[in-house]
Amino acid sequence: MRQDILRGIRFADFTWAGAGPFSTKIFSDFGAEVIKIESVTRPDSVRTGGPFAGGRPGMDRSGYFASRNTGKQSLTLNLKSEEGRAIARDLIARADVVSNNFGPGAMERLGFSYDDVRAIRPDIVYLGMPMYGDDGPRAELLGVGMTISAVTGLMWLTGYGEGRSIGPGTHYPDHAANPYHAAFAVMAALRHRRRTGEGMKIDLAQVESTINMIGPSYVEYSGTGIEPAITGNRSRWHAPHNIFRCRGEDAWVAITVMADAQWPALCAALGLGALAAEPGLAGAAGRVAAVGRIEAAIARAVAERDGEELAAALQQAGVPAAPVQSARELIDRDPQLRARGYWQRIDHPEMGETGFTSPPYRFDGERVTLARPPLLGEHTDAVLRDTLGYPEERIAALREAGVLQ
Amino acid sequence: MTTARPYSGVRILDLTRELGGYATRLFADLGAEVVRVEPPEGASDRRRPPPLPGLNSDVPGGAPVAFLAANKASVTLDLGEEAGLATFAALARTAQILAIEPGPDQPDVTAEALAANPALVVAIFSHFGLGGPHSGWLGSDLVTQAAGGLAWLSGTPDEAPLRVAGEQTPMVASLYGAVAMGIALWDAELRGRGHVIDVSAQECIAHSLQNAVQVYDLEKRISRRGGEGTRDCSEDMFRCKDGWVFLAAPPTLGISWRQLVAWMAEAGHPEASRLGEPKWLDRPWRNTAPAKAEFRAIFESFLADRTQLDLTEEALRRKVVLSPVARISETVKDPQLVYRNYFVEVPHPALGRNLTFPGAPFRLSRPVWHIDRPAPAVGQDNDRILAGL
Incomplete structure (x- = not known):
């Protein structure tokens, strides 16, 4: 169902690209009025990046943009003009949250620093998401999501083993760590404001947020003085615990024995009776010590098996296992995601019927129904007229003057 | 209270x-x-x-x-x-x-x-x-x-x-x-x-999953590990004198690429002129294995006698998207994080x-x-x- 829990909360949303919009999207999905301030001359980079509906590029055809901006409204403004900035100030005066993910100094140059905004709206919740924070010797370092993985230790720790670091294959911190830490902070600040009347500024340094995602590794380092091991798909504590090749092109299955009772069950399911009979392998420590031999036996046993069927059989036997799924398997095959209604299809005037991921939970047994993302500038007139109360002739004059670009 | x-x-x-x-x-x-x-x-x-x-x-x-x-x-x-x-x-x-x-x-x-x-x-x-x-x-x-x-x-x-x-x-x-x-x-x-x-x-x-779901839904392509055919040759870890750095200088981050090439030229690096060749403007080619191998050889020859710290400070000054690949023992001493307590x-x-x-x-x-x-x-x-x- 369409959720309206957050109705009455308005965002003046300056975020763009990946991490910022992913953060404000959850608010529009729950009924907040998220007004995205965009530019025709300098469009959101994910509008011009792919993938595109049918592979055909277009400002309103990007799936990446669509997935980060469900339920928002799009207001196009030329913020280089004083009139454009004046409109933004009018919007801020009627907003509960002002959000951005620009680098340090950008909002200040536009006249929308926290102090500027607070002068307009004293109880504002102000979210900034610079990579390394607002101030400091490396505040101006430029980066992408992988840069954040690099400087936090996540890139170093993600690898096949010592000396074989690779890093996450995506700009991982952009896609959960930073947007959802930011959303949590905004929600907390809104409750604080509701109870005290006080707004606040949220300075979410994306590096600092991401470090918490590997918090236990930092505590381990502090407690032991030893750099945490790079274990790849293996575990220091459990064995077997790895990804194995199975039948088909680039087909793999993940198998983990997380408790001793799962070991004889795995052996029985794979016909590895001889290993099950070895007393030295009954406990996790013994299996970790013999991990190479155990993995070789499993690799032989599963090489010609179908990954999906094998995972189902192992689960039946009480062993945690799953096929390694690509987006194709997730969308076309995974029966669990389908049964839970994870995928939504929404008709879009430019893209046609397009697939979306639901918020990753069921809420009172139902899915949070998404509304389609906005076309560039789709709501400009409506916001100026209905939210800001501008008369039609003023809107026409602003358009004529190129302010609504 | x-x-x-x-x-x-x-x-x-x-x-x-x-x-x-x-x-x-x-x-x-x-x-x-x-x-x-x-x-x-x-x-x-x-x-x-x-x-x-x-x-x-x-x-x-x-x-x-x-x-x-x-x-x-x-x-x-x-x-x-x-x-x-x-x-x-x-x-x-x-x-x-x-x-x-x-x-x-x-x-x-x-x-x-x-x-x-x-x-x-x-x-x-x-x-x-x-x-x-x-x-x-x-x-x-x-x-x-x-x-x-x-x-x-x-x-x-x-x-x-x-x-x-x-x-x-x-x-x-x-x-x-x-x-x-x-x-x-x-x-x-x-x-x-x-x-x-x-x-x-x-x-x-x-x-x-970044945009992997949308890539398959809209274009029926499957995003794969290693970024073969999708990730730019410059977006990776590279070995320097005392460790590794991460660089991103794809054509979509034009300033990073231009500043990198200018930096190498200014430093008089013998291979710098090779990055001025027209093929480096060819985006699809830059995503291929041969481009990746060639870029790595050129760039790592530039990095070989430079430290993580020197490279990071220079990148900061020149607006190149380059950073250390830090271990946890290094991150706890990161000057930015130390400055911000x-x-x-x-x-x-x-x-x-x-x-x-x-x-x-x-x-x-x-x-x-x-x-x-x-x-x-x-x-x-x-x-x-x-x-x-």
Whole structure:
């Protein structure tokens, strides 16, 4: 169902690209009025990046943009003009949250620093998401999501083993760590404001947020003085615990024995009776010590098996296992995601019927129904007229003057 | 008078062990009273590795519990007994949120909690969600990263898919869950409506795949590990004199590429002129294996006699997207994080010393985020919390 829990909360949303919009999207999905301030001359980079509906590029055809901006409204403004900035100030005066993910100094140059905004709206919740924070010797370092993985230790720790670091294959911190830490902070600040009347500024340094995602590794380092091991798909504590090749092109299955009772069950399911009979392998420590031999036996046993069927059989036997799924398997095959209604299809005037991921939970047994993302500038007139109360002739004059670009 | 904090006045009963612990920690850091409800022998997460050396027992727990249970209280109840259940129901009447992970080591007491307090917000964390053919499936960090599509995207093409390090499944599930709990609490407090949130870790992982879902849905292409054919030759780790650096200078970040080429030319590097050849403007070619090999050879010859620190400072000055690939022992000395006093010291009573923790994931302009107490011992708060019921 369409959720309206957050109705009455308005965002003046300056975020763009990946991490910022992913953060404000959850608010529009729950009924907040998220007004995205965009530019025709300098469009959101994910509008011009792919993938595109049918592979055909277009400002309103990007799936990446669509997935980060469900339920928002799009207001196009030329913020280089004083009139454009004046409109933004009018919007801020009627907003509960002002959000951005620009680098340090950008909002200040536009006249929308926290102090500027607070002068307009004293109880504002102000979210900034610079990579390394607002101030400091490396505040101006430029980066992408992988840069954040690099400087936090996540890139170093993600690898096949010592000396074989690779890093996450995506700009991982952009896609959960930073947007959802930011959303949590905004929600907390809104409750604080509701109870005290006080707004606040949220300075979410994306590096600092991401470090918490590997918090236990930092505590381990502090407690032991030893750099945490790079274990790849293996575990220091459990064995077997790895990804194995199975039948088909680039087909793999993940198998983990997380408790001793799962070991004889795995052996029985794979016909590895001889290993099950070895007393030295009954406990996790013994299996970790013999991990190479155990993995070789499993690799032989599963090489010609179908990954999906094998995972189902192992689960039946009480062993945690799953096929390694690509987006194709997730969308076309995974029966669990389908049964839970994870995928939504929404008709879009430019893209046609397009697939979306639901918020990753069921809420009172139902899915949070998404509304389609906005076309560039789709709501400009409506916001100026209905939210800001501008008369039609003023809107026409602003358009004529190129302010609504 | 104590300062109001964003989640002051909220009591959360925490029956999570694997997936939801970070969600409740986020609330605790902003003033919620988070009460771990544990069996008398301690909850199973206390045995979760890695252990901290110097402790002769698995209670109060290893590094994960030290981090995830900081700022929380602990009470012990035997939920298999009538008396324990009755106390739990009384406790539920005093709470606003229940976070729970039913499993073989813990009965599902959601119904008892809701019977006692229908306005409760309940977050139920599981690997595959409630309902559906896989609802009974067992997960683990690796299995759920595989089932959710994240493992597929990392690694090299000639080896197996690779999980992202640091047990990301529970962290990601907790983050999505925490935001949903905050939203549900908003409704519960404003309108008196409780909610039940059924968080699937598999779905949380599948929600965090960059644009891989859209690439397949819209263009029927499958994003693959190693970025062969999709990732620019400049976007990778490269070896320098004393370690590794990460560079991103694809054509879409034009300034980074132009400044890099100018930097190498200015430094008189003999290979610099090769990067001026027209083929480097050919985006599809730059994504190919030969381009990657050629760029790596040229760029690593430039890096060979330069240190991470020198390169980072020069990149900062020249607006090149380049940074150190840091180990944790290096990150704790990162000049930016040191300048911002990022890391915090938290006492560990059983060890008799402080441990260094990551600081706040977000800085708030009011002093409302803090770690007031280390992870509790089992049942440490029995007298204070249970006596008042």
